[in-house]
Amino acid sequence: MEKIFIRNATIKDIEQIMEIEHESFCETVHEDRSVFRDRISTFPDGFLVLEVDESVCGYISSEIWNYSEEIREDRFDLNHSISTVHSTTGSELYISSIGILKKHRRKGYGKLLFLELSRRITEKYNISSMILIVSVQWTAAKKIYENNGFKEASRIHRFFDDGTHSDAIVMRKYL
Template sequence: MEDIKIRNAIISNIEQIMKIEHESFYETVCEDRSVFLDRILTFPDGFLVLEIDGQVSGYISSEIWNYLEEIQENFFDLNHSIGKLHAVTGSELYISSIGILKKHRGKGYGKLLFSELSRRITEKYNILSMILIVSVQWTVAKKIYEKNGFEEVKRIDRFFDDGTNSDVIVMRKFI
């Protein structure tokens, strides 16, 4: 039986987080180490890691934004500074990134991380909605988000520099 723990990320987890990031995403889509460090330092409540048998095996990071009906495409820019939009008094939780080591995928750990982050943040902050982006090519992830109440609200053309310049779908869920 695996020993599972979810806790706030700390600076010393950065190497494991970056390993997961590079294992999870196309190289030109991976965000920079400095971006993850900034997220951990700026909003530790919104950055969780999953430990399996003492090894960091997954992460989820987020920001709190002021809710806007009219979604601005540049809000989702990769490698943006969390300080650009993060406001703890906001009401929308932006899930900025989630990743699980390949050997642990398909076991429900992503859903567990997502659920735990949602629970922690909605208990502590006045969150009324959640927002995220997903590549049109990531059909499995999109289906998971749809099953969890997220709906497509916008598409951003040619967002990812992933060899095909794939579009992304902006999805939102009201709580």
């Protein structure tokens, strides 16, 4: 039986996080090491890793934004600096990235990370909504979000530089 543990990420986890990032996303979509280091140091509460048998096999990162009804596409730019948008007094949780190693997919670990992050952040911060983006091609991820009450709020056309320039679906959930 696998031993599963979720904890806050530390800078020491960066190699495993980058391995997951590179395995989860194509080269033109994965984010830089410096971005992940910045996320961990700026908002450690919002960056979790999932360990299976004491080995990091998944992560989820987030930011807290000031809520705006207007959805500004530039806020979702890949490799943006968390320090330009993050505010612990904000009321909207932005799920910036989630990844699971391929050999651990389809076991519910993504959902587990997502639910644990949501629980921890909403217990500690005054969050009234959550927002994220997902590629139109990532059907499994989209299904997790829909099953957790997220609805499509808008689309960003040709957002992902993934060979097909797929659209990003902006999904939002009010709490």
